[in-house]
Amino acid sequence: MKKICPSILSADFAKLADEISEVEKAGADIIHCDIMDGHFVPNITFGADVVSHVNTITDLPLDVHLMIENSDKYIDSFAKAGADYISVHYENNNHLHRLVDKIKSLGVKAGVVLNPATPVLLLKNIIGNLDFVLIMSVNPGFGGQKFIENAVDKVIELKKMINEFNPDCLIEIDGGIGLNNIKLVSDAGVDMFVCGASVFKSVDRVGVIKEMKRLIS
Secondary structure (H helix, E strand, C coil), X not given: CCEEEEEHHHCCHHHHXXXXXXXHHHCCCCEEEEEEECCCCCCECCCHHHHHHXXXXXXXXXXXXXXXXXXXXXXXXXXXXXXXXXXXXXXXXXXXXXXXXXXXXCCCEEEEEECCCXXXXXXXXXXXXXXXXXXXXXXXXXXXXXXXXXXXXXXXXXXXXXXXXXXXXXXXXXXXXXXXXXXXXXXXXXXXXXXXXXXXXXXXXXXXXXXXXXXXX
């Protein structure tokens, strides 16, 4: 079943509990947490303590996207904080097999993230180990960016690889996803849709999530 994953990067942190409760009641399936350290990407967000707090607010699964250096040093803390999914970037992790195995050993689903300029073919030798792949459809670091169109071709290419080597692996997409393109990427093969501004900046979050679910059903 395809899943809507609102990103709290676009939420109002002054009333985070209310924001999360509202999208949960509106039909969100997963809460997406963007972790940025100001080194790998040009922004700083939050760490494991906030994820732990979010875990007390909602019963929804937590999807933690690590846009940080030295990811291996922080896997345990995010797993302990309540992460159900943890994804790490291909671009800055030299020992992906070891890192993926560590994530899975903690009972957490493991994913690898590809930046817009990183080719799908680089995943061939690890795709069989993954629970999901996250395709970035913007350059990571900030919310509210414009969707990069060639992400659709990457999803199609990735879907072919998954069908051949690991049919259980899911595809997630993050960046500029909204009502105008969610059906397009769904038809290409996406299973999990990270939606930040398109949900949290909407005056009708219930209506937006309901319409998204209709479009991907």
